[in-house]
Amino acid sequence: MLSSVTRYIIVGFFFTATMASALEKPKYQVLYEDDRIEYRLYEPYIVAETYVELTRSYNNASISGFRRLLGYITGDNVFNQDIDMTAPVQMSTPMLGQEIAMTTPVQTQTLEEKLQIAFMLPSKFSLDNAPTPTDQRVSLRQIPSRLMAVIRYSGRWTERNRNRYETRLRESVEAAGIEILSNSESAAYNPPFTPPFMRRNEIMFEVGSYPRRDF
Incomplete structure (x- = not known):
């Protein structure tokens, strides 16, 4: 037994x-x-993403970014809408000097010494209907x-x-x-x-x- x-x-x-x-x-x-x-x-998909300064360890930065994105999918958006979790959690350090144009909200960042953390949004969402983040550090982007x-x-x-x-x-x-x-x-x-x-x-x-x- x-x-x-x-x-x-x-x-x-x-x-x-x-x-x-x-x-x-x-x-x-x-x-x-x-x-x-x-x-x-890969087929195109939409992500919610954030960038965290790598002033401490990689793991500390990833935890900070994860919390921001978790806030977004649990209601920190203009519709106060919960969004289904997806997999995987994605992380990268963009090439030095690389500029990324964010789509929602529109902004451009020069990504030096930053860690990108991203969640894929469920496929039912597009940039037109996905809830806009209320945290300005979180943005939405289509990955081609x-x-x-x-x-x-x-x-x-x-x-x-x-x-x-x-x-x-x-x-x-x-x-x-x-x-x-x-x-x-x-x-x-x-x-x-x-x-x-x-x-x-x-x-x-x-x-x-x-x-x-x-x-």
């Missing part, structure tokens, strides 16, 4: 896996894969269709792991002669209480092409 602790663990694992798989995610087509690395063509090289891994969301898999992905892409068009982006698909071995984490680059198999 299973102990109460064992039952709790089993139920918790099942709940975590079910909840993560039920969340809406960006749509993409896998064009090429080799072991853990995939080349994906992009070709991404992606490496997937499990484990803890640590800077050491991110650097390790970013290096592995970069080396693979460069060895294939593929042009990298962006800094790395990170994606976390699971809530923090998910056991590390069940987590889905990804590192990705926008790329100019993908490897072609010879048949």
Whole structure:
């Protein structure tokens, strides 16, 4: 007979896996894969995003950004509307000097030493009907269709792991002669209480092409 602790663990694992798989995610087509690395063509989607100064650690900045975006989807918008959570939480450090034109509200930022944190909005929303954020640090933007090289891994969301898999992905892409068009982006698909071995984490680059198999 299973102990109460064992039952709790089993139920918790099942709940975590079910909840993560039920969340809406960006749509993409896998064009090429080799072991853990995939080349994906993503469809356009809308994100709520914010930028946080990297004056402290990467993790502290990501937590600050996550809280702002959580506020937006739990009612900090002009309609006081709750918005369904999606996956993954996306993070990136834009290239130095890069300027991004925000669509809602309209503003332009020069992104140096900042961390971008973004949530995808459910696909029922467009820039025309998505609730406008009331926090001026949060904005909405459409991500265009992009070709991404992606490496997937499990484990803890640590800077050491991110650097390790970013290096592995970069080396693979460069060895294939593929042009990298962006800094790395990170994606976390699971809530923090998910056991590390069940987590889905990804590192990705926008790329100019993908490897072609010879048949």
